[in-house]
Amino acid sequence: KAGGLLSQGIPEYRYPNEILEKELEYIYKTGVNIKLNYEINKNRFIDLAEEFDAVIVATGAQSPGVLNIEGEDDPAVENGIKFLTDINFNNLEKVNVGKNEKIGIIGGGYTAFDVARCSARLGADPHIIYRRTVNEMTAHPGEVEDSEEEGVTFHFLRQPVKIKRSGDKLKLVCAVMKLGPVDESGRAKPVQMKDAYEEFELDRIVMAVGDKPDLFFVGERFVNEYPNLNCPDLPDELKDKIFIAGDSSMGNSELIGMVVRAVGSAQITVEKVRKFLGEKIEPSENREIAFYNTINTKYFQESTRLVEKRIELEQRKKTFEEITKTIDEDTAVVFAERCFFCGICIQCDWCYYYSEGSLLKLGKEWSPETDESFYKYVLDKICDASFKSVEACPRSALSITDEDSKLMEVCDYQFVNFDEIKGK
Template sequence: MPKPGGMMRYGIPEYRLPREVLDKEIEAIREAGVNILVDRRIESLEKMFDDGFDAVFIAIGMQEGLKLGIKGENLHEVVDGISFLRDVNLGKNIELGEKVAVIGGGNVAMDASRTALRFGAKEVSILYRRSYEEMPAYNEEIEQAMAEGVNIEYLVIPVNVSESNGKITLECQRMELAEIDESGRKRPVPAKGSEFSLELDNMLVAIGQRAEIPNGLRSITGKNGNLIVNTDTLATSINGVFAGGDIVSGASTVIDAIAIGKKAARSIDQFLGGDGVIERKFVERAKPEFGSNGINGLNLSRQMPIKKAAIDDNCGFNAMSGCYTEKQAIEEATRCLRCDLRFALSIPSMPPEKWIEINEKNMQTIPNTEGVLQLFDGDKNLLCIKGTMNLAMELEDLSGRLEKASYLIWEEETMYSKRESELLQQYMQNHGGLPEGNTTELDDDLY
């Protein structure tokens, strides 16, 4: 690329990250002594070492959008979101029609939709295959996109794209959420008879990213296309070659990339014979002073909100989030939270939770004595209260018949009938009836 900054310059829209801020930070890196070469493409690691470099850190990110895998997605009117944002940030002439659909639910989809509005699209809709709760984009990004006029259609997937007279027809299928899959989210499945079509001018695909890996780096890639490294040192299988960031972990945040860069710098310093200490201390950290009244000077006033730009037709690519005035910054600085004290204070030890999980290990700890059992469901709602001559045997019997039972409380009590009656009366006073398990005919002597 012609300028440094990677995805911060060519992926993140300017209204989220003003270029003057990015340029200022890159200039600080140059002033520290770093030589930055642009408009270069690296195809061979061997050539890097031949050119005299002693170590190489690969942080090429994930600069290529994923394909949908449907018929018609190679049409001219269908563009991946990453390429769209890159072309915008390169200043290319972008031609978008009035009606645009964006496929995906992450931050790239939000950026692409809001940028499409700024390029003249009159109607922008995001199509996402899951519900709002599963959407990976930040809530703030979703809210701002909707405030600017982006429409979000949930539980929808594209099935087929066709073109006619410069317009495209997007065939879609509505979805339903089934059981949770390996991603930890509910799996979307097609709803029968719910097909529909949309007439569009353009479609932007933002369903994920992958790396564009030069052939000379493919020897250190895994099956998923990411680079394989030692997680402790970030070293690859090639001596002197390190890697980190999205190309190793998958798409993540800028702050994660910065943290990985520092970790890599420590490892490379050690590889080159250093001690791995890269941090500079500008001032010595003073030990926190505790006042006579405990935490002295702790200010619990609320944070001053940052002013947001008004959303209108003229907002363009100006920054949507402002910053503090000098007066506000000074006031915010006096709102010291005494983090030095907070980190010095130990976390108070909490009393043990009274519920224990019903599992094989815990059931072995229940004694064969008189007492009272209280069984709860997964949300810790009371299911059953039962006094018994043998706690262990009763628990085994009840847990086998109360399928929802997940937790229990038990107590040893020789007068278990009296204690059972007390607990039941207390429950009835608070809830107006017996627990669910006590109203079910589990056995003849339940109560």
């Protein structure tokens, strides 16, 4: 099935299958051909690169992370994404989660949470074992609390060092850790406490310790020069047409793991590919960004934020039903009206009223798609009021620019000589 982790990894309680089906239908309708059940290996990759004008590698980061500890190869030690794939594809017999089965889940990211919450729904007794603390987890806001309510137990500052078999049970030996100085990931590094260990008796163990990209099919050597993928092992004539996007382009970084980031990275890659294929793409205009502290919030009426509907805890514990309901169109429109239009002119005319005649109205029609100027300052009439009019803009769509600023080009275009206009 197409969709990558959207179909394999993300559980239905967060992303219902029905929505995925709609997304896929939309993609098929745009004319995309999706060839399923076709694993790319070295030979197939070369065939692909020979056949197509450009190739984008977007194979995600699904190669299982390992701890390299004794006993990790026991058959009762499973991979988190594989576990979730079976649940998402309804292969519940294969996952075979028993009632009250004690499952140790090693990790502290999306996969660990989803394995734990899925197995809780299937009647198991899940335990997340994590080497840092709750503050360093890469969970969605509120996810720790939600998981606890659903029956997940957390064990923080525990680093697995050995897995031992004991009859039909597994014994997970963990070193007790404490937090040390911040490491290269920007999080406090766990350091082992002297001679302190804890043992957990478990029925099975699921590894969720950070999956990595696996780009074996481009050859032994490659350099991720996102959006290009530099593959010295490929024949010369194919080298320039290989690009990369999504989780596979993010290496082993903290950036891995957000659908929106994967999509955003793909948009940048696609622009590069279109240029490579000879398409002329206009550079996007330089725009200044309006920040919350530069907008005049006093002009806006306060209105509360949407409180999304959630299903009850009892229902959450037993079913895979979507927890936070998608809002209907009318509600979406009502809440979209809270938008400040930061930095975007909507022709409210506040600046015009303040400008004491130094601003000229161009009488252009406004539409959400248009990003242009609807007013022009008259150079000869610039006065104190002009500056007041800039400050008056509720949404910080105007700004005063230094003479040597890069935005000066836009400014020149915006200033007109009133007399010149009158003369015409």
